[in-house]
Amino acid sequence: MALRLHDTRRREKVVFSTIEPGKVKMYVCGVTVYDFCHLGHARCYIAFDLIHRWLEYSGYDVLYIQNFTDIDDKIIKRSNESGIDWKKIVDDNIEAYYEDMDLLNILRADEYPRCTEYVEEMISITESLIDKEHAYVAKDGVYFSIASAPEKYGMLTGQNIDGVLGGAGGRVSESGKRDHKDFALWKSAKPGEPTWPSPWGDGRPGWHIECTAMSMDHLGEQFDIHGGGQDLLFPHHEAEIFQGECHTGCKPVVNHWLHNGFVNMDGEKMSKSLGNFWTIRDICEKIDPLVLRFALINAHYRSPIDMNEQLLHDAGRNHSRILTVYKQALENQCENPLPLPKGDVASGVPLIKSLGLMEKMAEALAKAMDDDFNSREAVAKVLGGVREIGKLLDSDLEVKDKSSFANFAVEWMEEYAGLVLGILPSRDEIMTEKVDPKRDEIRSEVEDLLKQRTEARANKDWPAADAIRDKLVALGVTVVDTADGPVWEL
RNA sequence: GCACGGAUGACAGAGCGGCUAUGUGCGGGACUGCAGAUCCUGAUACCCGAGUUCAAAUCUCGGUCCGUGCUCCA
Structure with missing residues (x-):
């Protein structure tokens, strides 16, 4: 059974293919570390964690890179407002990031490069783009010239190069851009900002170039998966296509583009200006982080999620049902289990029938995950398995059969709810009383x-x-x- | 304006040509003195109109409505 995924660039589900057999090189845009992470980040990194887990579960050797944007306008602003050195803001928020991701049971990526460590690489890519006449030096920095590769416009969003609103959202451009659609590769220094030396004077890199530099450094000129939130589609990822493909000549640099959907709050877009903004740590004080994780994988990663009390309540109920049955299975386990019969859905013997059904659930789960990582369907199958387990443990089966089945049930749950979905706490956590x-x-x-x-x-x-x-x-x-x-x- | 995505039972949310999704909530029932947990079971669906088909939530066309992007954003 082949893995299929929805490729943003091709705008359809395609069969997943890797450049190197058995190996997946994956890059996901990380956070700008100027503040704590919010629900939107949680959703994104949980979505890609699930993808990461599923690829590894499927036998791929995955190299997963996720960056930190550790210099940008918001960081500088935060630093100026608070008087705290920007480096400290960045370090503190990176530490907080790891704490939050650990709470949500997100497996670590292989590397977390910081963009300020790649200034040299970014300069060299910029030089190459200037040499190839894809970029030009202006009074206030270096810009990529859209006109030099117009055929690449709208690769992800399908926008027409002429259809884009002039004046970039009504802002009067004071920059040295030749065209409002051009974007910065290098920004000349402004007073009070951190700077790095470059052939074009002191300054700092533009935003889009960092991901091109870091992904190329870790994954090479071509790689398999590039992911991120849907909000990065334009202009960030389109800019990456321009830079990456013009610099390397590779078409494409990225084989499969994947984008996750938004989190809304009570029907409204989550945003700081509306004040409907939950950080991961706020919400995890109120509910079990695994319940939040459950809630966020309980929808397909590309669909929007409307976060509200009801959703969390439902997630809590579902999650506790899974845990209750898992606990029951743990308690029923035995030392030397009997060999279990082969499952058969059509059997009249409850044990054999349940084993058959659970095998089917596992197959259906794999099929769902292979179909563009359909975690909602996978969750449904886990719940189906939970039901079978509950049924058998509740039945008047022979004690020895029941406990042998319990061993199987524990393994089943640890494999699918634990390893694949990441919503199961550790055995110790679940069996020890909460210390209060x-x-x-x-x-x-x-x-x-x-x-x-x-x-x-x-x-x-x-x-x-x-x-x-x-x-x-x-x-x-x-x-x-x-x-x-x-x-x-x- | 241009681009992209949606509309499924009370709610959330899969399915995307024929076969019970799933869970919460609600109604029965088993087990329980009660409660909880678990299990069994019932009811309630596929935005509208037309078309294709033996067969359409599922495909086609036309509506209506709703999101999102075009500015920093996961």
């Missing part, structure tokens, strides 16, 4: 009440038992009666 200082504070009181309640229940004094439950609820304690006695949690 409040728990110890009220422990003796709660245990006392529970003892009374157990007594009342033994005497079948239900009103008294319920009254005690109410008291516990007032303390914020939930009691669940199990075969081994009451269990409580905050």
Whole structure:
């Protein structure tokens, strides 16, 4: 079964092909590190994490590069406003980035190059573009000349070169651009800004050139996948096509372009000006980061997601269902499992039928992921498997069969919900009680009440038992009666 | 204006020519003294119009409505 993906440039699903057999070279545009990451970043890097995981799961050797943009207008502005050195802002936010991504169970890329480490490379690409007459030196920097390669215009967005609004959104250009569509490769120094020396005087690189320099350095002149948010399509990625292809002569530099959809907030575009802006760390204080991850993979990566309370609530329910059943499976495991029979969907024997169904779910999951990384469909299959597992563990199967099945179920879940989707916490995390200082504070009181309640229940004094439950609820304690006695949690 | 993408049950969200998506929510039921969890089960769909087809959420054409980009943005 071949992996197919939606290629932005070709505007259709195409069979995935790699330049080198068995190897995938992938570059995803990283963040500009001037602030904490928000939900939009979470969605993007979770989407590409899923792609990363699936490619590796499929047997590819993946080289995944993601950059940090560590110099730009916003960083400079932030520094000027706060009086904090721009380098410190950048370092702090990179550290925060890693923390956030770890929370969301995002596997690390192989390298995280910073653009300021590639100034030399960017200068040399710019020189090459000038030599090839694709770029020109102006009074305030070096610009790429769109007119030098008009056939490359609109490769990703399909825009017509003449159709683009003149004057770039109404802004009066004071720059030395020959054409408003041209974009900067090098910006001459302005007072109070960090600068680097160049053949065109001190200054700093333009934004688009950095990704060309870094991807080329790590992945070569041609590579397999380039990803990013849909907002980068224009002008950033189109600029990369201009630069990369004109500089290297490769057509194309990027084999497959992938773009993820936006996150909206209650139907509106998420943006700082609207104030409807959630950072990853804000939201993770309120909910389990894996629930957020679940919510974000519970839609196809190219569709927009409307973030709201309801969505998180649903994600929480689904997620806890998966965890509950996983936990049950863990608890039912045994040391020396019996060999399981071969599954068969048509079988009348519950164990054999369930095993057959789970095999089918796994196949369907693989098929879904192979079809442009359809994580929503994959999630549905995991939930289907969860149902089968719950059913069997709930049934009156022989203990030994059940526990042997539990071993299989644990492996099944760890493979698909864990390895592939990344929504399963570690065994330790799930089996250990959450450490909450409040728990110890009220422990003796709660245990006392529970003892009374157990007594009342033994005497079948239900009103008294319920009254005690109410008291516990007032303390914020939930009691669940199990075969081994009451269990409580905050 | 130009470009790109959508419209599926109460909600979220897959499917994209014939076959139960899935989950939440709601209605029954099993198990439970109650509660919780788990399982079984029911109801509620495919924006409108025309066409193609033995067969259309699924393909074609025409509408309507809604997003997004064209400026820094994941």
